[in-house]
Amino acid sequence: MRHRERRRGARPVLASSIAAVSVAIAVAAGAEDVGNKPGKSVPAAASARPAAMANAPAAAPEASAGTTDTGSAAMAAYNKALAERRLEASSALTPTTIRERLLEAQELLGAGRRDEVIAHLVRLVESPRFADYAESDEGHAATYALGDALASAGAHDPARGYLKRLLPLSPSDTYARRAVRRLAEIAIDTENIAPILEDLRAVPAAQPPETRGEIAYLNGRARQLGGDPDGAFKFFAEVSVESRFWAQSVYLSGVIEVERGRLKEGENLFCKVADPGRSDKTAPFFADEKFFAVRDLARLALGRVAHEQFRFDDARYYYYLVPQDSERLAEALYESATGRYEKKDYESARELLDELKALGVHHRYEDEAWILSAYLDLARCRFEDADAELKGFIVRYEPVRDAARRLAGDERVLMRLLDASRGRTDAAAEPSGVTPDAARAIAALVRIDAGYGVVSKRLAQLEQEMSGLRGSMGQLDDLTRTLATSGGVRPSSEGLGEGPPNSPARARAEADGIKRQLDALERARAPAADIAAMRASLKQIEASLGPARDAGPGAGSSALPKGADLPGLLQTDRASATEFYAAADAARAKLLEVRTALAKDAVHRLDQRLSRLLRRARLGRIESVLGRKRALEVEVEALAAGVLPQAALDSLEAPRYLKDSEEYWPFEGDDWPDEYVGGEGLN
Amino acid sequence: MRRSIVSSLLVASSLVLTTLVLGQARGTRPANKPKPKPAVTSTSKESRPETSDDKPKPEDDPYGPSSGAAPASSSAPAAEPSVQRSHASGDGGVRSSPLNPRPEEFPDGGAVATPVDLDKIMGDIAALRARVAAIGDVMFKSRIVLRVETRGDHAKIGKLTINLDDGIVYTAPPGFFADDEITVYDHAVAPGRHVLGVDIERRDDRGETFRTGQHSRVTLDVPENQRLETSIRIDDDSDMGSDFPSSQKGSYDLRVRVRAKARK
Numbered sequence: 001m002r003h004r005e006r007r008r009g010a011r012p013v014l015a016s017s018i019a020a021v022s023v024a025i026a027v028a029a030g031a032e033d034v035g036n037k038p039g040k041s042v043p044a045a046a047s048a049r050p051a052a053m054a055n056a057p058a059a060a061p062e063a064s065a066g067t068t069d070t071g072s073a074a075m076a077a078y079n080k081a082l083a084e085r086r087l088e089a090s091s092a093l094t095p096t097t098i099r100e101r102l103l104e105a106q107e108l109l110g111a112g113r114r115d116e117v118i119a120h121l122v123r124l125v126e127s128p129r130f131a132d133y134a135e136s137d138e139g140h141a142a143t144y145a146l147g148d149a150l151a152s153a154g155a156h157d158p159a160r161g162y163l164k165r166l167l168p169l170s171p172s173d174t175y176a177r178r179a180v181r182r183l184a185e186i187a188i189d190t191e192n193i194a195p196i197l198e199d200l201r202a203v204p205a206a207q208p209p210e211t212r213g214e215i216a217y218l219n220g221r222a223r224q225l226g227g228d229p230d231g232a233f234k235f236f237a238e239v240s241v242e243s244r245f246w247a248q249s250v251y252l253s254g255v256i257e258v259e260r261g262r263l264k265e266g267e268n269l270f271c272k273v274a275d276p277g278r279s280d281k282t283a284p285f286f287a288d289e290k291f292f293a294v295r296d297l298a299r300l301a302l303g304r305v306a307h308e309q310f311r312f313d314d315a316r317y318y319y320y321l322v323p324q325d326s327e328r329l330a331e332a333l334y335e336s337a338t339g340r341y342e343k344k345d346y347e348s349a350r351e352l353l354d355e356l357k358a359l360g361v362h363h364r365y366e367d368e369a370w371i372l373s374a375y376l377d378l379a380r381c382r383f384e385d386a387d388a389e390l391k392g393f394i395v396r397y398e399p400v401r402d403a404a405r406r407l408a409g410d411e412r413v414l415m416r417l418l419d420a421s422r423g424r425t426d427a428a429a430e431p432s433g434v435t436p437d438a439a440r441a442i443a444a445l446v447r448i449d450a451g452y453g454v455v456s457k458r459l460a461q462l463e464q465e466m467s468g469l470r471g472s473m474g475q476l477d478d479l480t481r482t483l484a485t486s487g488g489v490r491p492s493s494e495g496l497g498e499g500p501p502n503s504p505a506r507a508r509a510e511a512d513g514i515k516r517q518l519d520a521l522e523r524a525r526a527p528a529a530d531i532a533a534m535r536a537s538l539k540q541i542e543a544s545l546g547p548a549r550d551a552g553p554g555a556g557s558s559a560l561p562k563g564a565d566l567p568g569l570l571q572t573d574r575a576s577a578t579e580f581y582a583a584a585d586a587a588r589a590k591l592l593e594v595r596t597a598l599a600k601d602a603v604h605r606l607d608q609r610l611s612r613l614l615r616r617a618r619l620g621r622i623e624s625v626l627g628r629k630r631a632l633e634v635e636v637e638a639l640a641a642g643v644l645p646q647a648a649l650d651s652l653e654a655p656r657y658l659k660d661s662e663e664y665w666p667f668e669g670d671d672w673p674d675e676y677v678g679g680e681g682l683n
Numbered sequence: 684m685r686r687s688i689v690s691s692l693l694v695a696s697s698l699v700l701t702t703l704v705l706g707q708a709r710g711t712r713p714a715n716k717p718k719p720k721p722a723v724t725s726t727s728k729e730s731r732p733e734t735s736d737d738k739p740k741p742e743d744d745p746y747g748p749s750s751g752a753a754p755a756s757s758s759a760p761a762a763e764p765s766v767q768r769s770h771a772s773g774d775g776g777v778r779s780s781p782l783n784p785r786p787e788e789f790p791d792g793g794a795v796a797t798p799v800d801l802d803k804i805m806g807d808i809a810a811l812r813a814r815v816a817a818i819g820d821v822m823f824k825s826r827i828v829l830r831v832e833t834r835g836d837h838a839k840i841g842k843l844t845i846n847l848d849d850g851i852v853y854t855a856p857p858g859f860f861a862d863d864e865i866t867v868y869d870h871a872v873a874p875g876r877h878v879l880g881v882d883i884e885r886r887d888d889r890g891e892t893f894r895t896g897q898h899s900r901v902t903l904d905v906p907e908n909q910r911l912e913t914s915i916r917i918d919d920d921s922d923m924g925s926d927f928p929s930s931q932k933g934s935y936d937l938r939v940r941v942r943a944k945a946r947k
Contacts, residue, residue, distance in 0.1 A: 071810030078818055087821055111865060112856050118809065119816030119870075126817070150809055157806030190802070368784075423857075425841075426891035436892075451795035458797060464851060465808045471850015472815040478873035479815075479822055570818075573811060580808050587798040594796060602790070609788045
């Protein structure tokens with residue numbers, strides 16, 4: 001259920017509510033429940049782009065648009081230097097050896113050893129002998145595998161560089177088609193679409209429908225993100241039913257129609273995707289899990305459109321189409337119940353809420369469903385029940401709201417809690433300083449922006465690369481030393497100390513511990529002034545810790561000259577590594593900042609929602625008192641008019657006072673004293 | 684007899700005629716009486732404006748403006764006339780849900796501002812790492828092989844990273860387990876001493892609040908021109924998750940064992 005009140009300008013809000021879940025469909029992953037308000041993400045530069053750039057219209061914010069350096073030149077220099085020293089970089093290559101190496105890479109990938117796969121394939125593809133086979137099937141396969149592995153590691157620029165090499169092949173070539181698909185996935189993943197569209201210009205004109213669909217979808221998505229719905233609509237219409245993006249395109253077209261206020265047209269488009277007859281067996285395209293996610297979204301959208309037009313019965317049908325195994329089931333049941341409530345079909349609304357409760361899972365509508373349930377009781381004049389429910393709501397959620405507020409001030413704890421929410425682990429297991437109940441409730445209710453997931457993923461990839469880079473820097477030092485000492489042994493001076501990288505992390509962990517102790521003292525009602533003083537000092541310590549970053553490895557020895565020979569190349573790379581580490585550390589700090597802001601925003605929105613619902617609960621309690629008062633008034637008026645209320649009439653009936661196990665036999669005129677104990681001898 | 688029949692027919696026909704005449708509609712249908720306009724303000728329960736209570740009160744919204752006096756324009760929605768929904772426009776009721784959320788309760792959903800040069804940095808690092816690894820493979824004849832095995836029926840791995848000389852060489856995927864030994868790293872390294880680190884966090888599947896973690900570091904000496912096969916075995920015999928909730932007694936027992944054997 002979203003904002004549907006006509007008097008509040010429901011239509012535009014409906015559009016945004018549908019768009020809000022349009023989500024990840026577009027963003028290939030489809031896993032995150034995201035909000036993606038079209039037009040909001042337009043970078044300032046996008047609007048100023050020349051209209052002539054038909055294929056690359058939008059969101060090309062970043063500087064990396066044209067850089068797809070694979071590092072081939074550096075690798076070639078190494079190969080040359082190695083050859084000069086008669087250290088061959090690779091053995092003889094044949095199609096069979098390439099196939100064998102590809103199989104090895106596949107095995108490594110299966111074991112999760114992605115970094116090794118990349119190293120393995122770089123050695124193969126950048127070998128001087130590989131050029132002879134670059135245009136063979138094996139060569140294409142190796143190039144694709146390397147591009148794919150790099151993209152999976154988050155190294156999109158070199159990945160694009162390798163994948164681009166396959167684009168000029170015949171469009172019917174398997175690896176050309178796979179390269180287009182992988183590039184499309186990178187574009188959707190990063191939402192940095194313009195550079196990829198630029199790359200895709202290399203695809204020859206005679207493209208199969210599948211490739212045309214990929215490019216048209218990317219164009220549409222770019223235009224939509226760039227705030228040009230008309231252009232996007234046109235491109236989405238070009239995506240044929242054979243494309244894996246067909247469902248996404250039709251759905252997004254429907255969203256655009258709804259945003260324009262053309263609900264009927266939007267509904268027709270959603271119907272195409274939501275059709276119950278369309279399944280993996282009947283669809284002319286490969287229906288993967290993303291298709292089913294989009295189909296559920298389309299059904300929800302249909303329900304919302306029908307609801308918006310007051311067609312509550314239609315809305316119920318559409319919501320009913322969301323299958324039992326869908327992740328959107330709770331959403332559908334809750335919204336359907338809201339529709340029935342608005343139609344005053346309280347019994348059906350109650351059934352739907354009971355069904356929602358029977359799911360027995362935590363969902364993001366728990367709090368709203370609770371209030372709706374209480375309001376249903378109010379509507380059915382069950383004032384005592386409603387009051388009890390509302391009272392329960394306040395008791396349960398007021399501490400949760402307060403805990404959410406407290407968490408907003410503690411970044412690290414907040415992050416851990418949100419990660420538990422995203423990872424679906426037990427949030428109560430995280431040391432958070434709030435009660436386990438409140439922690440679980442927050443984790444269940446919080447609606448995290450999709451951007452949080454994107455940033456978290458990028459951060460994890462960057463940290464992985466930084467850690468790997470530390471190892472590479474050590475290896476470069478070893479290589480330099482080996483060359484300098486003609487195959488000498490690594491010095492054994494390294495001890496087992498924690499090392500500088502762990503120091504700030506350890507200090508932060510210590511600060512967390514102190515914070516938990518302070519929370520415990522507060523709960524134990526220790527003197528507030530003392531606690532406040534201690535908190536102030538802790539804050540000072542944290543402030544000084546904040547900017548402290550993990551110290552990177554040293555710059556290495558600069559004694560060796562830079563040049564084209566092997567030691568020179570190693571020295572150049574060592575210097576570059578130090579620079580890269582510093583740049584990566586700065587980027588990491590920025591990503592952390594963005595992530596913290598998103599986390600705080602999520603918990604702030606939760607606070608707002610709970611505050612609204614708590615106000616609603618209090619109002620509901622007033623309503624319940626007024627309702628009970630009115631019921632009494634009606635009863636008194638009836639009595640004054642000589643009409644006994646039903647309750648009074650019932651009180652005259654003897655069966656009313658019987659237990660379930662007892663049976664009432666009415667007096668029929670005959671008294672048989674011997675039939676009951678104590679009646680003997682009585683007349 | 685015949686006269687009586689004729690007279691009765693006449694009476695019947697006149698009655699029918701009268702009925703028909705009385706039943707005739709007038710030539711022009713009068714216009715329907717216009718429906719009364721809905722009241723501009725209503726105090727009825729169902730048409731009560733719902734915005735007033737949805738506005739955050741200062742004590743409920745610590746993020747809001749500090750002054751309670753909002754500009755007149757900001758209260759416009761509350762002042763709007765509450766017009767009931769028309770029955771004619773739908774098949775249903777007139778009562779909107781009390782739960783309509785406010786737009787600001789939804790995620791913004793806009794593009795995330797990631798550092799502009801992030802892709803370039805990532806690409807540069809990945810290319811350099813791959814290059815160094817490839818050159819290392821050519822230059823070093825000594826190798827190190829790392830294998831992992833996990834034991835413990837109720838221990839789920841939350842996090843497992845293995846690092847060599849402070850650089851992570853393996854990160855376990857979520858839900859990782861290895862009943863049999865699996866190779867996680869096999870690479871050429873410089874002969875000599877290296878520091879192997881194992882960071883592990885385990886959770887008890889009988890109670891996720893019962894966790895164990897360990898950060899182990901060991902040194903390994905890789906002989907020249909040899910292959911050092913290193914087995915990391917992680918045993919977890921903790922019984923906190925099963926025993927503590929019932930008997931308030933339990934123990935953690937997490938061990939990381941590292942065995943190494945050099946082969947030519």
